[in-house]
Amino acid sequence: MGEEKQGSVPVLPWMRDPVDVALCQECPLDEVPCLHPRLKLALQKMGISKLFPVQAAVWLETVGPGNFDRDLCINSPTGSGKTLAYALPIVQMLSNRVVKCLRALVVVPTRDLALQVKEVFDAIASPLGLCVGLAVGQSSISDEISKLVTVPEYDAGMSFDPDDISLGLQLGFQSKVDILVATPGRLMDHINTTRGFTLEHLYYLVVDETDRLLRESYQSWLPTVLGLTQFNDDHILTVANSFLPNAFGPLRTRRTCGIERGFKDKLYPRLAKMVLSATVTQDPGKLVQLDLHHPLFLKAGLMRYQLPENLESYKLICETQLKPLYLVALLKTLEGEKCIVFTKSVVSTHRLCTLMNCFNNLQINIKGYSSLQTQRIRSKTLKEFRKGEFQVLVSSDAMTRGMDVAGVRNVINYDMPKYIKTYVHRAGRTARAGQTGRCFTLICKDEVRRFKKLLQKAENSSCSDHTLPSSLIEALDATYQSALEKFREIISEERKKSKSISSQSSQEKGKRQKSE
Numbered sequence: 001m002g003e004e005k006q007g008s009v010p011v012l013p014w015m016r017d018p019v020d021v022a023l024c025q026e027c028p029l030d031e032v033p034c035l036h037p038r039l040k041l042a043l044q045k046m047g048i049s050k051l052f053p054v055q056a057a058v059w060l061e062t063v064g065p066g067n068f069d070r071d072l073c074i075n076s077p078t079g080s081g082k083t084l085a086y087a088l089p090i091v092q093m094l095s096n097r098v099v100k101c102l103r104a105l106v107v108v109p110t111r112d113l114a115l116q117v118k119e120v121f122d123a124i125a126s127p128l129g130l131c132v133g134l135a136v137g138q139s140s141i142s143d144e145i146s147k148l149v150t151v152p153e154y155d156a157g158m159s160f161d162p163d164d165i166s167l168g169l170q171l172g173f174q175s176k177v178d179i180l181v182a183t184p185g186r187l188m189d190h191i192n193t194t195r196g197f198t199l200e201h202l203y204y205l206v207v208d209e210t211d212r213l214l215r216e217s218y219q220s221w222l223p224t225v226l227g228l229t230q231f232n233d234d235h236i237l238t239v240a241n242s243f244l245p246n247a248f249g250p251l252r253t254r255r256t257c258g259i260e261r262g263f264k265d266k267l268y269p270r271l272a273k274m275v276l277s278a279t280v281t282q283d284p285g286k287l288v289q290l291d292l293h294h295p296l297f298l299k300a301g302l303m304r305y306q307l308p309e310n311l312e313s314y315k316l317i318c319e320t321q322l323k324p325l326y327l328v329a330l331l332k333t334l335e336g337e338k339c340i341v342f343t344k345s346v347v348s349t350h351r352l353c354t355l356m357n358c359f360n361n362l363q364i365n366i367k368g369y370s371s372l373q374t375q376r377i378r379s380k381t382l383k384e385f386r387k388g389e390f391q392v393l394v395s396s397d398a399m400t401r402g403m404d405v406a407g408v409r410n411v412i413n414y415d416m417p418k419y420i421k422t423y424v425h426r427a428g429r430t431a432r433a434g435q436t437g438r439c440f441t442l443i444c445k446d447e448v449r450r451f452k453k454l455l456q457k458a459e460n461s462s463c464s465d466h467t468l469p470s471s472l473i474e475a476l477d478a479t480y481q482s483a484l485e486k487f488r489e490i491i492s493e494e495r496k497k498s499k500s501i502s503s504q505s506s507q508e509k510g511k512r513q514k515s516e
């Protein structure tokens with residue numbers, strides 16, 4: 001995760017004059033203008049009685065007087081409720097749709113985040129009769145397709161010639177979903193190969209964790225999506241209309257460059273976009289890819305990066321070789337509270353988990369969570385963590401963007417983050433939705449200055465020293481030494497195993513090459 005090079009004054013003019021979300025008040029549901037009664041009921045069922053400031057601000061710019069006239073770029077702290085901020089207006093706007101077709105696409109960087117976002121949509125969209133789909137590659141592609149598209153009867157069993165997608169054949173397909181939550185890779189699979197999957201009727205595009213998604217191009221998903229939603233071909237529409245006169249009916253969404261929703265004398269809807277993150281990029285080269293229309297920048301606070309209001313940050317200074325010992329001591333003092341421990345890489349995550357599990361009588365349940373694991377294992381681990389079946393989740397950064405786990409009271413940076421962005425996203429796994437939380441960072445003396453400089457880049461970042469009783473450290477020392485011995489044995493076994501596997505596979509490769 002690289003830090004951007006430019007200074008803190010944004011280059012793009014629309015970023016220099018943001019709407020301050022913090023000036024927006026929380027809004028009780030009774031006072032939310034035009035809120036659909038069933039949407040209100042669904043929110044109440046979720047235990048929500050008022051909109052958070054960012055949700056109220058987005059509502060005003062979308063459903064409210066703003067009427068989606070401008071695309072929104074939203075920079076609001078972790079845990080401030082960005083998911084509902086974009087989900088609510090989409091569901092409200094689609095609540096009076098007559099025919100089901102894919103109208104809203106939400107793109108997120110990871111599968112687990114997609115599952116989380118889908119759950120939020122399900123809770124508010126189902127009561128309004130809207131269907132939400134998932135394209136994340138969790139199940140087989142055919143299974144996913146069967147949940148996304150209805151294949152016309154006349155077409156069932158017909159073999160598919162990809163060079164022969166005539167419009168007539170496309171017409172009988174029907175979307176089974178109104179809203180789709182997708183990761184970029186699987187989205188591209190459907191765009192490229194799933195018959196009947198079309199973005200032609202799309203009204204709303206959400207790019208969540210925008211800065212992360214813009215960093216990686218994922219098979220050019222963004223230009224592809226934008227290209228497909230600017231579809232305009234009168235000839236094809238004429239053919240379509242003569243083939244099945246009422247096939248499109250109220251769905252017709254011809255997109256023509258320069259014809260915009262909500263602007264005078266403009267007849268057809270444009271694709272409305274909402275892009276969000278707690279750390280929105282200021283890089284004009286990246287932002288331009290989103291092709292935002294008259295963008296409105298909604299931002300909380302004065303500084304570029306903001307930590308949650310009720311977060312307390314602490315530094316715990318210790319010698320590098322004693323870090324595992326201090327971590328165990330710290331966890332013991334946290335007495336069973338849910339914690340996420342962040343390391344610098346998947347390898348460090350594996351090693352730290354292994355070492356921690358070598359401690360005799362630790363009485364703390366620890367599990368690793370990383371991209372080295374299969375999706376099934378990761379989902380299982382996350383489920384157990386949510387249920388509180390174990391206390392400490394050890395992870396590296398990539399997988400935890402946007403993760404919302406109730407009751408996480410502490411975040412521990414076992415390795416100091418290199419960038420403030422990383423600190424913001426890690427620390428943001430706690431102190432969510434106005435709750436309190438603590439973020440501890442383990443550092444050695446040499447890192448103190450660098451750490452202070454890093455935190456100065458964020459609002460609400462005051463950081464005190466945290467000390468542990470020396471008696472506790474001394475008491476744990478012998479256990480630590482024996483844990484280290486066990487750990488070395490395990491690691492050397494693992495090395496031997498991986499060496500023998502790699503020599504076996506190179507022998508097999510050699511044999512294959514000889515026989516060819």
Ligand SMILES: Nc1ncnc2c1ncn2[C@@H]1O[C@H](COP(=O)(O)OP(=O)(O)OP(=O)(O)O)[C@@H](O)[C@H]1O
Binds near residue numbers: 049076081084
């Ligand atoms: N209006 C509300 N009232 C009460 N709780 C809410 C409200 N809106 C959201 N929440 C809760 O706040 C938590 C954080 O919301 P969400 O995950 O949308 O945050 P976020 O801003 O997207 O954070 P991140 O930047 O980390 O992704 C969730 O548990 C959500 O259920």
